[in-house]
Amino acid sequence: MDEIEKRLRNVEHEIEQARMRREAVLKEEPVQLIAVTKNHDVAAMRRAIDAGVTAIGENRIQEAVGKYEALERKVQWHLIGHLQTNKAKQAVRYFDLIHSIDSEHLAKAVDKAAAAIGKRQDILLQVNLAKEESKSGIYREELDGLIACVQELPNLRLRGLMCIAPNYEDVEDCRPLFHEMHEIFWQLKGKNMPRANIDYLSMGMTHDYTIAVEEGANMVRVGTAIFGQRQY
Numbered sequence: 001m002d003e004i005e006k007r008l009r010n011v012e013h014e015i016e017q018a019r020m021r022r023e024a025v026l027k028e029e030p031v032q033l034i035a036v037t038k039n040h041d042v043a044a045m046r047r048a049i050d051a052g053v054t055a056i057g058e059n060r061i062q063e064a065v066g067k068y069e070a071l072e073r074k075v076q077w078h079l080i081g082h083l084q085t086n087k088a089k090q091a092v093r094y095f096d097l098i099h100s101i102d103s104e105h106l107a108k109a110v111d112k113a114a115a116a117i118g119k120r121q122d123i124l125l126q127v128n129l130a131k132e133e134s135k136s137g138i139y140r141e142e143l144d145g146l147i148a149c150v151q152e153l154p155n156l157r158l159r160g161l162m163c164i165a166p167n168y169e170d171v172e173d174c175r176p177l178f179h180e181m182h183e184i185f186w187q188l189k190g191k192n193m194p195r196a197n198i199d200y201l202s203m204g205m206t207h208d209y210t211i212a213v214e215e216g217a218n219m220v221r222v223g224t225a226i227f228g229q230r231q232y
């Protein structure tokens, strides 16, 4: 079996196992795997898609556009990295879901870019729950304000939340944070906002995705465990 296919099967298995460890109300909810292909070539992407990957994640627009043009396969495109307002135009052209909206300024730029091509852009809001200065994402206290702003932007559709956990030495330290994210997600879902469809909680990467799934993630972004170490 192809090496990427083998690793993919293993990740899928781990996700299923973690899902079965959830509390009863969450067990039935499926988990979508985003295969993160940054720094891996189009040949690797083809192998993953042929092995069953339906959604890929990229973190840089430039790299994604080149691959988009080269890849003759149909797949969902997810932008998971920080987005600059001057790249909003390209982002709305190529990506089905943007995970990294974290300011009103950026939300407005993406709304405008989506309007220009007659698209309603699906977005997630990236939350920096641990308040790491090195990371993007909005702080918890500012989240309600950003949600209110996004609700007023007709070319955006809010689909949920995203977070990146800190790189703790002991990965178990991520658990309370994922737990809190899930609570915020559920509160948001319960609000029944007329112009939003709150469906996705995007959290978990190679080193912490099983914990994220146990705590209620329904979208995980996994690169290394599928494609191996990235060469920079």
Ligand SMILES: *Cc1c(COP(=O)(O)O)cnc(C)c1O
Pocket (backbone or CB within 6 Å): 036, 038, 059, 080, 081, 164, 204, 205, 206, 207, 221, 222, 223, 224, 225
């Ligand atoms: C690179 C990246 C991932 C995947 O990381 P791995 O450790 O390779 O699984 C997930 N999310 C974001 C935002 C990333 O930039």
